[in-house]
Amino acid sequence: xxxxxxxxxxxxxxxxxxxxxxxxxxxxxxxxxxxxxxxxxxxxxxxxxxxxxxxxxxxxxxxxxxxxxxxxxxxxxxxxxxxxxxxxxxxxxxxxxxxxxxxxxxxxxxxxxxxxxxxxxxxxxxxxxxxxxxxxxx
Ligand code: CMP
Numbered sequence: 001x002x003x004x005x006x007x008x009x010x011x012x013x014x015x016x017x018x019x020x021x022x023x024x025x026x027x028x029x030x031x032x033x034x035x036x037x038x039x040x041x042x043x044x045x046x047x048x049x050x051x052x053x054x055x056x057x058x059x060x061x062x063x064x065x066x067x068x069x070x071x072x073x074x075x076x077x078x079x080x081x082x083x084x085x086x087x088x089x090x091x092x093x094x095x096x097x098x099x100x101x102x103x104x105x106x107x108x109x110x111x112x113x114x115x116x117x118x119x120x121x122x123x124x125x126x127x128x129x130x131x132x133x134x135x136x137x138x
Contacts, residue, residue, distance in 0.1 A: 002077050002078045002079035002080070002081055003077070003078075003079070003080070003081045003082070003121065003124075004034065004075055004076065004077050004081050004124055004125075004128060005075075005076050005078075005081040005082045005085045005117055005118045005124045006073065006074070006075060006076075006116075006117070006118045006124055006127035006128045006130075006131065007026065007073070007074045007075075007076050007085065007115060007116065007117055008066075008071050008072070008073050008074075008115065008116040009022050009023075009071060009072040009073075009074075009114070009115055010065070010066065010071055010112070010113065010114055010115060010116060011065060011066065011068045011069040011070065011071060011112075012065075012069075012108060012112045012114065013106055013107075013114040013115065014069065014070050014071060014072060015069055016106075018106050018114065019072055021106070022102060022106060022114070022115060023072075023074075025088070025102055025105075026074075026076060026088070026102075029078075029084075029088045030078055030084075031076040031077065031078045031081070031084075031085065031088075032076065032077045032078065033074055033075070033076060034074075034075040034076065034077050034137065035074065035075040035128075035131075035132045035136050035137050036072065036073070036074045036075075037072070037073050037074075037131065037132070037136070038070055038071075038072050039070065039071060039072075039073060039131075040067070040069065040070045040071065041066055041067045041071065042067055043063060043064070043067040045067070046062075046063040046064075046066040046067040047059075047063050048130075049066070049127070049130055050062055050063055050066070052123075058110075058111060061111050062111055065111055065112065073131040073132075075128050075131075075132060075137065081124070082117070082118050082119070082120060082121055082124055085117040085118075086117050086119070087101075088101060088102060088117075089101060089102045089103055089114075089115050089117050090102060090103040090104050091103065092110055092113060093109075093110045093113075094107035094108070094109065094110070094113060094114075102114060102115050103115065
């Protein structure tokens with residue numbers, strides 16, 4: 001057991017057939033997949049998901065990108081899930097991400113950065129609720 005975080009394998013990574021390699025990294029790092037879905041966000045839903053970034057210079061590009069093609073969303077469980085997952089994915093900019101991190105391995109740029117992870121326990125709860133209904137979680 002442990003607590004939870006929300007991961008998204010982003011457009012680009014899905015298109016480049018990286019769902020398998022990224023989920024393998026996640027499992028190897030000791031995270032348990034508690035819920036999983038393949039879906040696609042509408043522009044409006046991407047704006048809602050990233051509402052905290054509204055007004056920032058990258059908001060338009062980010063929400064266009066996130067609604068451009070399918071994604072994979074997952075609820076992951078591990079002790080200290082949010083922080084441990086952020087370590088596994090690495091810095092937002094792949095050029096700054098440490099060796100062995102998912103973004104260092106698979107991201108193309110700061111916006112096309114392969115994967116999302118919740119940045120706080122409070123946001124994790126909100127983000128898990130955004131993607132998964134009660135019957136999809138057990
Ligand atoms: P993510 O973890 O999904 O959360 C917000 C996203 O905004 C982040 O990954 C990046 O893809 C994107 N982002 C954050 N800062 C910048 C930036 N300075 N320029 C471009 N994109 C950014």
